[in-house]
Amino acid sequence: MNMYDTEVAEGLLQNQGMQILSSFDETAGTLPGIAYSPFPEADVILMNTCSIREHAEERVFGRLGLLKEAKRVQPELIIGLMGCMVEEHREKLFQKYPHLDLMVGTRNISELPALIEEVRKERKQVARIKQEGISIEYTDQIKRAGSYHAWLPVMTGCNKVCTFCIVPITRGSEVSMPAREVYREASRLVDDGVRWITLLGQNVNSYDGRKAEDGRRKEGQNPSAAGLHPSAAFPELLDTLCQIEGLERISFTTSHPSDATEELYRVIAKNPKISRRFHLPLQSGANPVLKRMKRLHTYEEFKQKIDSMRRWIPEISVTTDIIAGFCGETEQDHQDTLRALGELCFDDAYIYKYSTRPGTPASKLADDVPISIKEQRNRELLELQKTIRQRNNEQLLGETFEVFVEEISPKDPSQLRGRTQAEKTVVFPGPQSLLGSFQKVKFRALRHETFLGILEAEPAEKAHL
Numbered sequence: 001m002n003m004y005d006t007e008v009a010e011g012l013l014q015n016q017g018m019q020i021l022s023s024f025d026e027t028a029g030t031l032p033g034i035a036y037s038p039f040p041e042a043d044v045i046l047m048n049t050c051s052i053r054e055h056a057e058e059r060v061f062g063r064l065g066l067l068k069e070a071k072r073v074q075p076e077l078i079i080g081l082m083g084c085m086v087e088e089h090r091e092k093l094f095q096k097y098p099h100l101d102l103m104v105g106t107r108n109i110s111e112l113p114a115l116i117e118e119v120r121k122e123r124k125q126v127a128r129i130k131q132e133g134i135s136i137e138y139t140d141q142i143k144r145a146g147s148y149h150a151w152l153p154v155m156t157g158c159n160k161v162c163t164f165c166i167v168p169i170t171r172g173s174e175v176s177m178p179a180r181e182v183y184r185e186a187s188r189l190v191d192d193g194v195r196w197i198t199l200l201g202q203n204v205n206s207y208d209g210r211k212a213e214d215g216r217r218k219e220g221q222n223p224s225a226a227g228l229h230p231s232a233a234f235p236e237l238l239d240t241l242c243q244i245e246g247l248e249r250i251s252f253t254t255s256h257p258s259d260a261t262e263e264l265y266r267v268i269a270k271n272p273k274i275s276r277r278f279h280l281p282l283q284s285g286a287n288p289v290l291k292r293m294k295r296l297h298t299y300e301e302f303k304q305k306i307d308s309m310r311r312w313i314p315e316i317s318v319t320t321d322i323i324a325g326f327c328g329e330t331e332q333d334h335q336d337t338l339r340a341l342g343e344l345c346f347d348d349a350y351i352y353k354y355s356t357r358p359g360t361p362a363s364k365l366a367d368d369v370p371i372s373i374k375e376q377r378n379r380e381l382l383e384l385q386k387t388i389r390q391r392n393n394e395q396l397l398g399e400t401f402e403v404f405v406e407e408i409s410p411k412d413p414s415q416l417r418g419r420t421q422a423e424k425t426v427v428f429p430g431p432q433s434l435l436g437s438f439q440k441v442k443f444r445a446l447r448h449e450t451f452l453g454i455l456e457a458e459p460a461e462k463a464h465l
């Protein structure tokens with residue numbers, strides 16, 4: 001979501017005649033006695049922030065501290081923050097960091113160019129942080145990073161009650177974009193050369209056209225024109241987007257287990273355009289922990305969902321999120337999570353140590369797993385998952401997959417890089433003319449998580465045609 005918001009911000013600013021410089025150089029000018037300046041040539045430095053874990057916030061606070069030095073040598077510099085930390089901390093940050101000029105909330109990105117102008121003219125701290133509504137801005141001014149791939153947010157916010165999570169505080173309640181607007185934007189992207197869209201949402205599969213923001217329902221828009229009912233739920237939305245000619249692949253992230261239904265699996269199973277990678281966060285394999293997290297399901301119920309998904313879509317690649325060392329997690333709970341990883345055989349897992357987030361229900365519980373234990377459990381989970389991933393991946397060696405050729409390999413310009421329908425990355429030698437096309441590639445070796453492949457020769461008669 002932040003990548004999409006950054007692309008929107010860059011597009012809007014570029015359209016105002018600004019030039020976008022590359023990303024932040026953390027090492028620049030930090031030598032003792034030399035004033036810090038990461039971008040001596042920049043007039044504005046913006047950081048798009050995340051609040052999900054404490055570590056992400058600490059890095060931003062660290063950079064804000066360093067930027068105080070930069071402002072000493074460049075007094076005209078404008079320093080701004082976007083993203084969830086703005087929603088979480090609001091104007092308090094202005095007192096703590098007097099050199100911070102600008103804060104723009106997740107629902108106010110379109111006001112960014114005007115706010116920068118305001119700071120430039122009046123040289124005072126300005127913030128625009130709207131509490132209500134949706135933070136999605138569809139704009140053709142977006143500066144997309146990829147030629148063939150695009151992010152497409154369809155809903156924001158969260159109505160779930162997970163005790164560890166700050167999202168309901170920073171992003172508010174669930175709000176969906178009207179289905180016809182999603183359809184129109186997807187079609188526009190395809191007209192612009194995009195072949196692959198990733199639908200985004202904090203709980204993307206909780207998308208609900210009925211909850212589409214009222215203010216965005218305009219007269220005269222006929223949903224049936226796109227075959228869409230205004231109350232489309234996520235499976236229906238996916239199904240309809242598959243009808244867009246020229247759109248070859250659709251991914252989505254992140255799903256919440258509560259809305260991972262058989263109806264959704266059925267739609268995926270019958271549509272080869274839908275990615276065969278399904279990310280479904282488990283968080284813990286221990287029922288007492290899941291209960292304290294208010295995850296709304298037991299481990300057994302989660303496992304049933306995965307079993308059912310694999311029955312409907314046997315080739316599906318499932319990935320997950322795990323939190324290590326949540327409040328009150330015992331050694332037995334940790335063992336249960338290790339056992340769950342062994343049982344469910346995820347293709348990958350994002351495993352992170354628990355950190356308390358201010359204002360969440362869990363912030364009232366004792367964060368009682370010592371950091372050394374959290375680190376050890378985190379390491380054990382990562383090691384086990386690495387073995388499982390390796391085993392799963394090795395089973396694919398020797399097989400041939402249809403690969404979407406996305407780019408020239410950043411590490412070796414003689415190679416191309418692409419991804420399979422299950423979003424496995426493969427690099428293989430081939431001509432640049434294949435960019436943007438689907439090719440059959442045989443997996444011949446594995447280097448870490450990347451496969452090394454070879455283009456499968458066309459059958460003689462087909463090549464002849």
Ligand code: SAH
Pocket residue numbers: 052053162164165166202203254255256257280281283321322323352353354355356357
């Ligand atoms: N809404 C989806 C996905 C959330 S993605 C769901 O609930 O299933 C965000 C991920 O960040 C979560 O799955 C969780 O693993 C992680 N996370 C959230 N809050 C955290 C915290 N306080 N400490 C550590 N990890 C956290």
